[in-house]
Amino acid sequence: MLVAGLLHDLGKLGVSNQVLDKPGPLTASEFDLMRAHTGLTHSLITPLHPLRDIAEAAASHHERLDGTGYHRALARERVPLAARVLAVADIFDSLTSDRPYREALDPDPALALIEREAGRGLDPSAIDALREAVSDRGSLAASAVAGRATTRGTVSRGSGRRPPG
Numbered sequence: 001m002l003v004a005g006l007l008h009d010l011g012k013l014g015v016s017n018q019v020l021d022k023p024g025p026l027t028a029s030e031f032d033l034m035r036a037h038t039g040l041t042h043s044l045i046t047p048l049h050p051l052r053d054i055a056e057a058a059a060s061h062h063e064r065l066d067g068t069g070y071h072r073a074l075a076r077e078r079v080p081l082a083a084r085v086l087a088v089a090d091i092f093d094s095l096t097s098d099r100p101y102r103e104a105l106d107p108d109p110a111l112a113l114i115e116r117e118a119g120r121g122l123d124p125s126a127i128d129a130l131r132e133a134v135s136d137r138g139s140l141a142a143s144a145v146a147g148r149a150t151t152r153g154t155v156s157r158g159s160g161r162r163p164p165g
């Protein structure tokens with residue numbers, strides 16, 4: 001799963017930076033070029049024998065449960081489970097990252113947009129896993145902030161000295 005996630009967009013090596021970094025909407029032909037990256041991912045990974053098993057999952061990350069995705073327009077259970085997880089993670093990563101054509105969203109609004117596709121294009125169980133991961137990450141971040149505050153308070157309290165650093 002990790003390797004499939006790392007290599008899922010390998011096929012973008014075959015897409016020009018003019019298309020990848022275009023600040024505005026893509027033309028129909030540019031969109032076709034962009035859509036070709038999943039097939040190229042499959043072609044690049046499949047000959048690498050140890051990675052052959054992940055080629056299908058990596059190359060299917062733009063497939064949708066309703067059959068409207070690419071590169072093979074797979075539907076429902078024909079979309080590999082790993083690809084369904086990758087799809088949700090990839091969309092979340094995209095929405096929460098700055099792009100040439102828009103600024104990043106915060107995690108909660110990004111998750112809300114993804115949840116609108118539950119059961120249509122995206123796997124609800126994969127979205128549940130994402131929601132849990134985002135929630136855990138928020139808890140970890142809150143704990144880290146609280147831990148830093150506690151550490152600062154402990155170090156500076158009583159001694160009258162400044163904390164190191």
Ligand SMILES: [Fe+2]
Pocket residue numbers: 008009037061062
């Ligand atoms: Fe992609």
